[in-house]
């Protein structure tokens with residue numbers, strides 16, 4: 492295996508080309524109607540190396556919605572504000588063995604399994620303080636900060652599509668409101684839909700991966716939010732629950748904290764080292780990007796990046 496410091500755009504593009512064919516074997520998410528319009532063939536691969544240098548290949552300017560990847564940012568904002576103990580008093584640290592939209596423990600213990608599945612993520616966002624869309628704006632600002640990309644915004648059409656079809660998420664919201672875990676009104680659910688609709692590129696995702704890999708220090712060295720404990724918390728959740736019910740097998744094959752979204756993105760943290768961002772909207776049966784998974788797997792094998 493090669494040393495990751497020798498990474499080049501050429502290596503990335505040969506891995507991308509090798510795995511491009513997977514994009515015709517997966518399926519674009521269409522349970523959110525607006526997502527069904529995505530180009531299944533789009534594919535991009537980015538790495539931010541230890542020194543913050545960016546390597547890009549493929550459809551690097553293609554934007555997509557971050558979807559579930561927003562859950563790690565919301566978790567960071569909520570824990571920064573409320574403290575870890577208060578957030579995890581209301582939900583578990585459990586790994587995921589169920590699909591992301593599963594009701595899991597809501598009807599038994601009442602508490603979501605973890606902040607990476609929808610129930611726990613909806614609850615997490617509701618814990619961020621502020622009226623109306625203020626909690627969402629805090630999440631958006633954090634994404635803009637981490638990526639150093641102030642042009643990032645959310646897609647109104649994807650947001651509306653989620654809001655009008657997200658009845659299952661609405662059901663979870665009201666079960667948690669019924670049990671007293673959630674105290675606000677439906678603005679809080681809208682904030683979750685909005686954060687899922689934030690649009691970015693594979694490069695932005697690589698910068699997010701870098702941030703959590705490096706104790707919440709930004710790729711350019713800015714250490715405003717430096718916090719080793721929060722980074723450990725987020726990475727541990729990514730490892731045990733970031734790829735939904737595939738997380739266990741993924742930790743065997745890839746072995747890195749990662750978070751996927753049904754928009755086709757995956758962000759990966761190589762602890763103490765680099766960040767990886769992939770995009771390919773054709774998904775596998777778990778809702779993870781199929782070509783994205785295979786690109787990550789090849790990079791990990793080539794440079795021996797598993798933490799194990």
Ligand code: GLN
Nearest residue numbers: 558559591609687752753
């Ligand atoms: N917005 C999506 C949902 O709530 C996010 C799910 C995902 O990316 N897995 O269904």
